Amino acid sequence: MRRLITTIVTAAALALPAYAAQSGLKPFDADYVANYQGMEGNARMTLAQSGGQWKYTLRVNSSLASLSQSTTFDEKDGQWRPLSGTDVSAVLIKKKNKQANYDWGKGVATWSGDVKPDRAGPVKLQPGDLDAMLVNLALARDVHAGKPLRYRMVDDGRAKEHVYTVAGKESIDVGGKQQQATKVQRTDGNKQTIVWIVDGLPTPARILQRKDGQDEMDLQFKAMR
Numbered sequence: 001m002r003r004l005i006t007t008i009v010t011a012a013a014l015a016l017p018a019y020a021a022q023s024g025l026k027p028f029d030a031d032y033v034a035n036y037q038g039m040e041g042n043a044r045m046t047l048a049q050s051g052g053q054w055k056y057t058l059r060v061n062s063s064l065a066s067l068s069q070s071t072t073f074d075e076k077d078g079q080w081r082p083l084s085g086t087d088v089s090a091v092l093i094k095k096k097n098k099q100a101n102y103d104w105g106k107g108v109a110t111w112s113g114d115v116k117p118d119r120a121g122p123v124k125l126q127p128g129d130l131d132a133m134l135v136n137l138a139l140a141r142d143v144h145a146g147k148p149l150r151y152r153m154v155d156d157g158r159a160k161e162h163v164y165t166v167a168g169k170e171s172i173d174v175g176g177k178q179q180q181a182t183k184v185q186r187t188d189g190n191k192q193t194i195v196w197i198v199d200g201l202p203t204p205a206r207i208l209q210r211k212d213g214q215d216e217m218d219l220q221f222k223a224m225r
Contacts, residue, residue: 025047025049025054025137025202026047026202027046027047027048027049028045028046028047028202028203029044029045029046029225030044030045030046030221030222030223030225031043031044031222031223031225032044032045032219032220032221032222033219033220033221033222034060034061034062034217034218034219035215035217035218036060036062036065036067036216036217037065037216037217038215039062039063039064039065040062041060041061041062041063041065042060042061042062042222043058043059043060043061043219044057044058044059045057045058045059052074052075053072053073053074053083054072054073054074055070055071055072056070056071056072056073056133056134056137057069057070057071058070058133060219064091064092065089065090065091065092066089066090067088067089067090068086068087068088068089069085069086069087069088069133070085070086070133071084071085071131071133071134072084072085073134076104077127079127079128080130080134080137080138081102081104081129082100082102082109082129082130082131082133082134082154083102083104084099084100084101084102085099085100085102085131085133085155086098086099086100087099087100095114096113096114097113097114098111098112098113098114098115099111099112099113100131100155102125102129102131102154103125104125107124107125108121108122108123108124108125109121109122109123109125109129109154110122110123111156111157115157116157118157119156119157119158120157121157123154123157123158123159124159125154126152126159128151128152129152129153129154129159130151130152130153130154131153131154131155132153132155132156135151135153135162136195136203136204136207137202137203138151139164139184139195139197139204140197140201140202140203140204141202143166143182143184143197144197144199149163149164149165149166149184150162150163150164151163162186163186164184164185164186164193164195165184165185165186166182166183166184167183167184167185167194168182168183169181169182169183170183170196172196172198172205172206173220174198174201174205174221175221175223179198179205180198180199181196181197181198181205181206182196182197182198182199183195183196183197184197190211190212191209191210191211192209192210192211193207193208193209193210194207194208194209194210195207195208205220205221206218206219206220206221207219
């Protein structure tokens with residue numbers, strides 16, 4: 001299954017200044033309300049550090065589906081580099097398990113598991129390349145900094161330019177409190193991704209994916225552990 005977004009993280013109102021004071025990544029462990037293809041469920045997002053590497057994980061569970069995605073990455077010359085990733089899904093009786101490997105020494109990315117031959121790679125890597133999970137972290141970072149929202153995403157056996165545009169400001173619920181968010185979006189054919197960024201939070205406060213005008217996945221913050 002196509003890798004999902006996915007970062008949504010926030011904190012209680014008293015913790016917001018602490019996030020704003022951080023200049024880099026910070027570990028987190030948060031719960032979310034998830035709506036996947038009309039099925040409500042729970043999601044958990046974690047960012048953990050081990051030595052010089054980070055592991056960013058999203059798990060979504062509902063009565064009919066379970067999804068798990070993770071990306072291990074590091075930082076070099078001020079840029080995040082995906083190193084490996086997993087994408088596991090079980091929707092009714094349909095199961096998928098895919099793995100990604102980003103070999104920066106050889107300069108290529110490859111995929112294995114339940115992938116089509118034309119999506120196995122190799123795909124040549126370039127400095128600054130991200131995978132789908134890391135794009136969401138980069139969005140929060142770059143909206144805060146006022147930088148261009150343009151990324152080269154190397155994922156699912158291909159490299160593709162992702163360009164987001166600012167669609168204005170909107171008030172959204174963040175941990176039970178209304179916060180002003182910057183709304184950014186991207187359209188690719190019949191698919192649309194909308195992301196809400198709140199000042200002081202290191203990741204998006206909400207991510208919504210649509211296909212053919214219908215909501216496919218909606219993740220919203222619930223509580224910080």
